[in-house]
Amino acid sequence: MSEYLSEGSSIKAKVCDITMIKCDAIVNAANKTLLGGGGVDGAIHTAAGPKLLEECIALNGCETGEAKLTRGYNLPARYIIHTVGPIYSGSDKDPVMLANCYKNSLNVAKQNNLHSITFAAISTGIYAYPIDDAAKIALNTIKDWIVANKNYKVEVLMSCFDGKIKGSYDKYLAFL
Template identity: 60%
Template sequence: MYKSKLEFETVDITTIKCDCIVNAANRTLLGGGGVDGAIHRAAGPELLQECRTLNGCKTGQAKITNGYDLPAKYVIHTVGPVYSGSDSDVLNLTSCYRNSLDLAKNRNLHSIAFSAISTGVYGYPFDEAAMITLETTAQWLVNSPDYQMDILLTCFDDRVYKSYVNYLKNYTGNNEYLKKIS
């Protein structure tokens, strides 16, 4: 019935061959620690050169570059919120996923791998981030029934993986994409 896919696994995002990967970037887009640094190192110096031309990125927004030495053709850079417990955190994290998916669709890309945005040094609690991530990506697929998109949520460790599993274990909604992976 659904041609698109939503799944998650523990895997190094820099090794995934797909149309685009999503980098949990900082506002400068000039590299940093965690997944941001790993993506910049794996892509090579050309990624930093291109990022310098983008004039940074606001929290919740997304910008795209080439993938360079990565197996992915493109990198979508999105800036997640630094967790503060405010309502704006939820809105900004939701926007990161939605804007990244919209940007991929606008570029006619059909496979995307996300890092666990804001769950590293930005301190977003894993369980809260898992709920936002899964609900936002699954709802985007429902809202785009005529567009083929394969979404992979990458987990950098067992804490992220378990947060997805725990959310799906308790999921009682009717989104078919979330029912399929639970």
């Protein structure tokens, strides 16, 4: 398994079901309503149970690139950080908005003293962000955040739906 280590923090990738990971927080690739949907968002809402939807309703949605925190309810993760990735358009704004998803999710984790974070591959499903581009942006953004917050220790796991996604992460982890 490829891994990045720095100042007591780490980043690694693994093929796994994000709804089964025991950690401080998982990061949900949500839509703007935060009310559930397809893909990983739907799987997280289903696994967490109906109380998650109740809490998400009270949050009044989330803008692209932002991040909001809820409890994990029936999940092994204590919390869920919901972030809304960009719908891929090929514009210059796409990488900035995707990077903001990772930065803002890590900022929410730090504000809430959460040290083990599992990310879904944000925007790579129905939002159609090319996986190699998304992996590179994700890993570079997380690495830069770790370097800028060197006094805050965090273990980051990139949850991969399949071997193709893990292969993209592994390729870029080797060069961090």
